[in-house]
Amino acid sequence: MNRKKVAIIGSNGRLGRSLQEVCREDHDLIGLSRYDLDLAWSDGKIREALDSLVVGADVALLSAGNTNVDLCEAQPDEAEQLNVTSVRSIANWCAEQGVRFINFSSDYVFDGEKDTPYTEDDPVEPLSIYGQSKVDGEDATLEASDRNLVVRLTWLYGPGKPLATPDWAVDLAVKQDHLNVVSDRIGSPSYTGDMADALLPLLFDDSASGILHLCNSGSCTWQEWAQFCVDCAIECGVEVKTREVGPLTMNDLFGDRATRPRYTVLSTEKYEAMTGRTLPDWREPLRQYVRDHVAPRFLRI
Numbered sequence: 148m149n150r151k152k153v154a155i156i157g158s159n160g161r162l163g164r165s166l167q168e169v170c171r172e173d174h175d176l177i178g179l180s181r182y183d184l185d186l187a188w189s190d191g192k193i194r195e196a197l198d199s200l201v202v203g204a205d206v207a208l209l210s211a212g213n214t215n216v217d218l219c220e221a222q223p224d225e226a227e228q229l230n231v232t233s234v235r236s237i238a239n240w241c242a243e244q245g246v247r248f249i250n251f252s253s254d255y256v257f258d259g260e261k262d263t264p265y266t267e268d269d270p271v272e273p274l275s276i277y278g279q280s281k282v283d284g285e286d287a288t289l290e291a292s293d294r295n296l297v298v299r300l301t302w303l304y305g306p307g308k309p310l311a312t313p314d315w316a317v318d319l320a321v322k323q324d325h326l327n328v329v330s331d332r333i334g335s336p337s338y339t340g341d342m343a344d345a346l347l348p349l350l351f352d353d354s355a356s357g358i359l360h361l362c363n364s365g366s367c368t369w370q371e372w373a374q375f376c377v378d379c380a381i382e383c384g385v386e387v388k389t390r391e392v393g394p395l396t397m398n399d400l401f402g403d404r405a406t407r408p409r410y411t412v413l414s415t416e417k418y419e420a421m422t423g424r425t426l427p428d429w430r431e432p433l434r435q436y437v438r439d440h441v442a443p444r445f446l447r448i
């Protein structure tokens with residue numbers, strides 16, 4: 148089979164690692180870390196890096212960015228540089244070189260006021276600097292070429308960076324007598340491995356352009372997400388001090404930090420119609436993730 152070449156900018160992030168994992172078997176990979184291409188660089192320096200490293204790529208995926216929502220609020224110029232200006236440089240370079248470009252965006256482009264899943268056609272109304280920067284990054288991606296694709300994701304977790312909800316929820320349940328988690332946010336916990344796998348059939352398909360939503364199916368509150376993680380850890384034999392996760396409100400937790408949308412379940416009907424595939428329910432991949440990546444850290448051998 149003629150192997151195609153896939154460039155992944157942000158290869159050390161959670162999603163970047165999963166993308167590499169699923170692409171490795173059938174495609175040639177070019178992985179770029181922050182050291183190869185820093186999104187803080189000027190347009191000229193980013194282009195130099197792309198010229199020398201992304202040689203002959205069929206598609207370039209950008210999974211790097213400033214993903215720290217509160218830091219973006221405190222440092223809007225950096226959010227703009229990392230999530231918009233550098234995206235425009237990469238998107239324009241790709242268009243000039245005939246490389247299809249896929250960028251990742253976020254459920255935070257919405258205000259969370261709906262109570263049914265958001266479709267790709269729903270108007271964006273970001274509540275935070277991070278959300279606005281992702282909207283502007285989407286625009287920069289799609290303006291550069293009509294072959295480009297923006298994939299919106301939500302409530303991501305996965306191997307590589309143990310900082311997501313399953314990792315800290317179990318950690319705190321082991322260490323603390325009480326654990327309270329926000330109960331007035333609703334979303335769909337989404338496994339990076341499933342997101343990367345779902346994208347495989349669309350990687351080189353120019354007709355899959357514009358905006359696309361991907362998430363595991365089903366939904367829950369953040370408190371229910373944390374509770375499920377703790378339950379899975381207990382199933383694996385992890386000794387916890389907190390068995391029942393209590394409720395908090397967003398106001399209790401975030402106070403005057405960046406405002407988060409209340410409801411951000413994404414509709415995947417467009418993806419299902421395009422591919423004939425459905426995404427797995429959120430619980431089973433999460434159970435496996437806790438078993439393989441979280442519980443072993445707390446089990447005595």
Ligand SMILES: NC(=O)c1ccc[n+]([C@@H]2O[C@H](COP(=O)([O-])OP(=O)(O)OC[C@H]3O[C@@H](n4cnc5c(N)ncnc54)[C@H](OP(=O)(O)O)[C@@H]3O)[C@@H](O)[C@H]2O)c1
Binds near residue numbers: 181185212214299
């Ligand atoms: N996490 C979520 O819940 C979530 C939800 C919706 C959408 N998304 C979107 O999904 C995409 C992937 O998210 P993720 O969870 O995989 O993020 P992540 O694990 O935080 O990874 C982000 C990557 O960006 C890199 N990066 C940060 N600053 C950089 C810079 N100045 N130059 C170059 N690289 C830089 C990081 O490099 P280092 O490894 O060197 O730090 C890291 O590899 C992002 O576009 C994000 O906005 C995420």
